[in-house]
Amino acid sequence: MDFSRHEHDVLIIGSGGAGLRAAIEASAAGASVGLVCKSLLGKAHTVMAEGGMAAALANVDERDGWAVHFADTMRGGQYLNNWKMAEIHAKESPDRVRELEEWGAVFDRTKDGRILQRNFGGHAHPRLAHVGDRTGLEMIRTLQDHGVHQGFDDYQECTVTRLLKDGDRVVGAFGYDRESGQFRVFHAGAVILATGGLGRAFKITSNSWECTGDGHSLGYHAGAELIDMEFIQFHPTGMVWPPSVRGILVTEGVRGEGGALTNSEGRRFMYDDIPPLYTNQTADTPEEGWRYVVGDRDARRPAELLTRDHVARCILREVKEGRGSPHGGVFLDIAWIKDRIPNGAEHIKKKLPAMYHQFKALADIDITEEPMEVGPTTHYVMGGLRVDADTQMCTVAGLYAAGECAAGLHGANRLGGNSLSDLIVFGQRAGEHAASYADEHGRGTLEDSQIEAAHREAMAPLERQDQTDGAGPYGVQFELQDMMQEKVGIIREEGTLSEAVEEIAALARRADLIGVIGDRKFNPGWHTTLDLRHLLSNSEACARAALERKESRGAHSRIDFPDKDKEWGGFTVVLKRGSGGGMEVRRDPLPPVREDLQKIIEEQS
């Protein structure tokens, strides 16, 4: 066995917003920190975030405050959220955003020189601090440029394949360098998972190749519990044409700036179906909606800014009923605002430069002149590792999770902008608490047998070069993605979900036989084979949780149970690896919301 060995107090897996923020905090606490990521530093998925980060700074509307943000987050999550996380998030996000400014971030400004905030779906007031439509780049670059001076070690283009344990406690991780194929063993007092989402389990997605949900699966196989895995967010507006760009995100910021969703008849169809939870807050007419966009404080939000789950379903309905656009989506029109404001075309380019560029370059469409064609795309996973609200510790000792791979804050549906703020609020907390855990408990013992098992597992595909499954790793992956899209997608039902569970098992058996050609040096075939295990494990978790929840709520829609069920509103679906190795599904009752917070929810409805 050849490997290099690294000792750290805190090992952080993932260098998106959550991992970087955790690394900065743990370093500040005096811990020796290792930061591992699959890509180069600064390229993590966070870089793609567009619209902004939600924080009740109240710079644009002084009626905003943490209580309103808290209530919005809970309503958006259909009250399945971990209310304690929602409270912490609403209270701490303004400080975390201001801290980014202290580290060099340059947000767009209000007229009086403060951080500008924009409208987004489900937020009662303009709340998203942003930089045009490249907010994620601003966040990651700020954290990266500040972070590299804080003294942590980074291991770029290194993929972790397994967590290493000492009895019931996680004490390290095993991984390989993408370039050389060299193995690395990390021994650490505490490990933080900050590995992001799992959109790559589906065919149409806004997520990059990295988003195979490695942290979800690494944690699960180390014994940690997953919750809310039935809740996958399908963003209503992804590109649909041309085929090669299908799924690429069109930011909600377009609708925040006044973008109208129309069908083939030219109708603003979102105004036809406003859910009861939101009637008080939603405009009756497009006219009122426009007044809201331009800052009329008596007007209510345009129907296009209803929550993502709802908008995605409405788009699907229009397409299904034959009122879609030529390539199977609907129209998103921002050009129409030119009739309403002077210099409209310039305004659009200034506010949505990346969208302008993206459509121009990839689809030959000038969004200041023509409508875009859009349709739902797999975007975000609300489900993930179950964590303690204060410390972000998973249900396994020594293991922490933050960012998209952790669950709880968003409940059944995430509000746009609440992820970027989630990363910095809970990244900070995870860093702080992991460092103090490591300080208190030392590094534990790392047995050779743990390392050997991880080594065997990673080498296996290369050692069966001769028994290649006809389809190879890519073939199995494509089959899985097609199947998940069809059977565990936006609309679900008992029969197809059960089939999905069986098909995943069959694909997993095939994946176990895949052999790959070539050696360990930058071998994407090998990487894909190893990632496939995570995709399969996560797909199984999604399908089983979706099968379990017999109601429709938030991002989870069942044809056979089309309504919200009061009783189900009191349960979380939990997944855990059983002693026999199979996946066990369980329902846990939600703890009652603290009284003062319940009062806030009622006051804000």
Place this chain on the structure above:
Amino acid sequence: MATATFKIWRGDADGGELKEYTTELTEGMVVLDAVHQIQAEQAHDMAVRWNCKAGKCGSCSAEVNGQPKLMCMTRMGDLPTDRPITVEPLKAFPLMKDLVTDVSWNYEVKKRIRPFKPRRPDFEDGSWEMHQSDVDRVQEFRKCIECYLCQDVCHVLREHHMHDEFVGPRFFVHNAALEMHPLDTEDRREDLRTSQGIGLCNITKCCTKVCPEGITITDNAIIPLKERIVDQAYDPVRKLIQLVTGR
């Protein structure tokens, strides 16, 4: 079905060659799609970097028909397909494998640049007053996605290999973003002049031409930095003010 032929560089630091692959084209395809298709169907072990496939992360830089490009933003429809399309790795950095180069030098350079140092906050909550007109210029520089295409075309790095004396256009942009940040109090002019070698830039503007983010690297970043350095070195009045104010 239309097809296209590619010549893709395969090999590592010890040597390699352009290998020919033919693949099917679909509407709207970009070069990165074609490379991935070839990888999935014909060359499982071909190394290529990418992340976002939307021009946002700066991972997929390569030389397409000799031009430095983001592969994910280069449409097949814009390239002639009557002859093979060559795809090669960046030339200004050491080759690792196939289309992947070792760009770690860039990370080391950045670490050497003095970090952001803000003045004291204007308000009690730790924030500042800054107006949009004060930050427009800096925001242009902060659009940089670190694709290093500008580094690749700059002759000082590409042909003269002066990586020890010269930080390259990307890091002049970075310096400019810091130096022109309304809150910053650090002074990087001396470093720029000495260890970062800004004097070696002879304003050929090749870097500006290839920047996928449209940053006007030379006119807006490099030239103003050069002017500041000249001011610093030769302006006695400025020197006096600096002495008195400590800035």
